[in-house]
Amino acid sequence: MKLKIFLFTLFTLFIFSCQPRVKPPKVSKAPKINVLLAEFSNIDSILFDGKYLLQLEEARYQLGQRQKNFYLSPSKTGFKFYNTNRLFSFNQKDVAYLMPVDTRKARFKFRNKWYKGKIIFRLSDQQSILLINQIDLEEYLKAVLVGEMPSNKDAYLEALKAQAICARTFALSRMEQNKDKPFHVYADVRDQVYASLERRTSLADRAVEATRGVALMFNGQLAKVYYHSTCGGILEDISNYWSGKRVSYLTSRKDIIGDKFTCAPSPHFRWQKTFSFQQIDSLFAARFGKSFFTINSSDTLDLFCKLKVLERTSSGRVKALEIEYADTSVVLNNFSIRKFFTDREGKSLPSLLFKLSLQNDSTLVITGGGYGHGIGLCQWGALNMSTMGFRYYDILVNQYFPGTYLKEMY
Numbered sequence: 001m002k003l004k005i006f007l008f009t010l011f012t013l014f015i016f017s018c019q020p021r022v023k024p025p026k027v028s029k030a031p032k033i034n035v036l037l038a039e040f041s042n043i044d045s046i047l048f049d050g051k052y053l054l055q056l057e058e059a060r061y062q063l064g065q066r067q068k069n070f071y072l073s074p075s076k077t078g079f080k081f082y083n084t085n086r087l088f089s090f091n092q093k094d095v096a097y098l099m100p101v102d103t104r105k106a107r108f109k110f111r112n113k114w115y116k117g118k119i120i121f122r123l124s125d126q127q128s129i130l131l132i133n134q135i136d137l138e139e140y141l142k143a144v145l146v147g148e149m150p151s152n153k154d155a156y157l158e159a160l161k162a163q164a165i166c167a168r169t170f171a172l173s174r175m176e177q178n179k180d181k182p183f184h185v186y187a188d189v190r191d192q193v194y195a196s197l198e199r200r201t202s203l204a205d206r207a208v209e210a211t212r213g214v215a216l217m218f219n220g221q222l223a224k225v226y227y228h229s230t231c232g233g234i235l236e237d238i239s240n241y242w243s244g245k246r247v248s249y250l251t252s253r254k255d256i257i258g259d260k261f262t263c264a265p266s267p268h269f270r271w272q273k274t275f276s277f278q279q280i281d282s283l284f285a286a287r288f289g290k291s292f293f294t295i296n297s298s299d300t301l302d303l304f305c306k307l308k309v310l311e312r313t314s315s316g317r318v319k320a321l322e323i324e325y326a327d328t329s330v331v332l333n334n335f336s337i338r339k340f341f342t343d344r345e346g347k348s349l350p351s352l353l354f355k356l357s358l359q360n361d362s363t364l365v366i367t368g369g370g371y372g373h374g375i376g377l378c379q380w381g382a383l384n385m386s387t388m389g390f391r392y393y394d395i396l397v398n399q400y401f402p403g404t405y406l407k408e409m410y
C-alpha cells in the first residue's frame with residue numbers, strides 16, 4: 001500500500017514537472033507624469049465628481065460633494081483652498097495633494113474640462129499657483145493622442161499607434177529632464193496638447209493600449225522625437241534649427257511612398273495666402289511700430305516694401321527673409337517669419353516652405369506647402385500610410401526615424 005502511494009506521488013510529481021511553466025503576464029506599472037494644467041495668480045475653482053482626500057500633516061479630509069466648487073487663490077502667507085464650509089490655508093513652501101478615492105470613477109472639472117488622477121497645488125518661484133495633474137503615463141497618452149491627431153477613422157489605427165509611441169518617448173524624455181522640477185510637462189503646444197476626458201476616443205485608447213510601454217530608441221537612449229502636421233513633400237533637417245546639431249535620423253529627404261508624396265491627402269499639403277499692401281503695412285506696424293501706408297497717398301507704391309529671401313535650408317524652407325520698408329530694413333529668421341505673416345484670423349504662416357510672387361502689382365501672394373516645422377514624423381503622411389495598410393513600425397522605423405528601434409520600457 002505504502003509503495004502504491006509512493007509511486008502515485010512520484011507519478012504526480014513527474015506529471016507536474018512536465019507541465020510547461022506558464023509565467024503570469026508581467027503587469028508592470030506605468031510611471032506617473034506631472035502635467036501643469038494652469039498657472040495663475042488670482043482666483044480659480046475646481047469642481048469634484050467623486051470623493052477626493054486632501055492629505056495634510058495633521059489629518060486627512062474627504063472632499064467631493066457634487067456641484068460645489070472649491071476655490072483656490074494666493075493669500076498673504078501662501079495660498080488657500082476653500083468653499084463655503086471649509087478653509088484650508090497653506091504656507092509658501094507647502095505642497096497640497098488631493099487623491100481620488102476611487103481612481104477609476106473620480107474626476108474633477110477645471111476651466112470647463114474634466115480630468116482624472118491626482119491633483120497637486122503649490123506656489124511657483126514667482127508666487128503664482130501651479131495646478132498640477134498627476135496621472136498614470138498611459139492615461140496621459142490617451143488624452144494626448146486625441147489632442148494631437150484625428151482619431152475618427154478605424155483606418156488611422158496604425159498611425160495613432162505610431163503617434164502614441166512618439167508621444168510616450170517625448171514624455172519619458174521630459175520626465176527625465178524635469179525630474180527635479182514641480183512638473184514635467186505643459187498641457188499645451190509648449191509640450192503636447194493634453195485633451196480633457198470628454199474628447200477621448202476608443203480608437204485612441206486602443207492605440208495606446210496596443211503599444212503600452214513601448215518607446216522609440218537610438219543607440220541605447222530615447223530617440224529625439226519630433227512631429228508636425230504635414231511636411232508638404234519634403235522633411236526638414238533638424239540641424240537647421242535650435243542647437244544646429246545633426247541627428248542621423250532627422251535629415252532632409254523626400255516624404256514619398258513609391259512615386260507619390262506620402263502626405264498629399266493633407267488639407268495643408270499646398271496652400272496660398274494673399275496680403276494686400278495695406279495688410280503688410282499693419283503687420284509692419286504691429287511688429288516694428290512703424291506705419292507708412294496712407295490710402296490717398298500717391299506715393300504709396302514707392303513706399304511698398306521689398307521682400308528678399310536671403311537663405312533657404314537644405315529642404316528648401318526659407319531660413320532668412322529680408323524686408324525693406326521705407327527707411328527700415330530687417331532680416332527675419334525661421335519661425336519669426338511665420339509669425340510676421342499673421343493673417344486676419346490671427347493665424348501665422350503654416351510653414352516656411354514657400355515662394356513669393358506679386359499679383360496685379362498690388363498683392364503679395366505666398367504659395368506654400370505643409371504645416372509645421374517638417375522635422376520627424378509627418379502626421380498626415382502617417383495617417384495616409386496607415387490607410388494604405390502599413391504598420392506602425394513601418395511608419396516609425398522605415399519612413400520617419402530610420403535607424404531607430406522600438407523597446408518596451410515597462
Ligand SMILES: [Zn+2]
Pocket residue numbers: 230231232233234255262263378380381
Ligand atoms: Zn509629409
